[in-house]
Amino acid sequence: MNFKESHNLILDNVSRFIDLTELERRKYISLLTEIKVKKKDFLLQAGKTVKFEFFITKGCLKVYTLNEEGAPHISMFAVEDYWTGDLSSFMTKEPSRYFIKAIESSELLGISRTNYDVLFQEIPKFERFYRILYQKSLISYIRRSNHGISLTAEERYIEFKKKYPQTVNRITQKDLAAYLGITPEFMSKTISRVNRK
Structure with a gap:
């Protein structure tokens, strides 16, 4: 994706919640850093402090x-037009507990903590944008936690397919199992059951 396309994608994302003048759009783009990560490489490793909020x-x-046995617990998959990172580490400057690994070679735009603060000073309406973004993220987290308690593995799989149709074919069954909190073997049986219906 070329620079103009990636900039348009993030500006379209922002414009869902706030209106920017052309000058504000240019200022925002100037505060972003372009980042590339190859397939299977890490964007973030646990123990490191998060330097950016990322937009894919x-x-x-x-x-x-x-977990304690070294097995992964996947909290999210991030694809085009998604934000990701570790907000706690980004805000507190404490080491992260998370890993972010590229399933595919990926391109991102990042905003550093310094530029994040500059953004709020120079374009205060971005406080509204990030407030809405964080509210949506919190609601999604609460729903996911509730689904983990109240839905069966099969129901969670069906819900994932329905909510993220653009993602389900880009990830392995093993990773999907780690996201749903089940074993890869049970994941395989669950997919077979759903496909038979």
């Missing part, structure tokens, strides 16, 4: 932690 313009990444 091309590719697919997974965000996860490791």
Whole structure:
């Protein structure tokens, strides 16, 4: 994706919630850093401090932690037109507990903490944008937690396919199992059951 296309994608994302003048659009773009990550490489590793909030313009990444046995627990998949990162580490400057790994070679736009603060000073309406973004993220997290308690694995799989049709064919069954909180073997049986219906 060329610079203009990636810039248009993030500006379209922002414009869903706030209106920007042409001058504000140019200022915002000037505060962003272009980042590329190859397939299977890490954008972030646990123990490191997060330097950016990331917006994906091309590719697919997974965000996860490791349990005591070293098995991954995937909290989200991030594809084009998604934001990702570790807000806690970004805001507190404390080391992250998360890994972010590229499932596909990916291109992102990042905003550093310094530029994030500059953005709010120079274009205060971005406080509204990020407030809405964080509210949506919190609601999504709460729903996902509730689904983990109240839905069966099969129902969670069906819900994932319905909500993220553009993602389901880009990830492995093993990663999907780690996201749904089930074993790869049970994931395979679940997919077979759903496909038979």
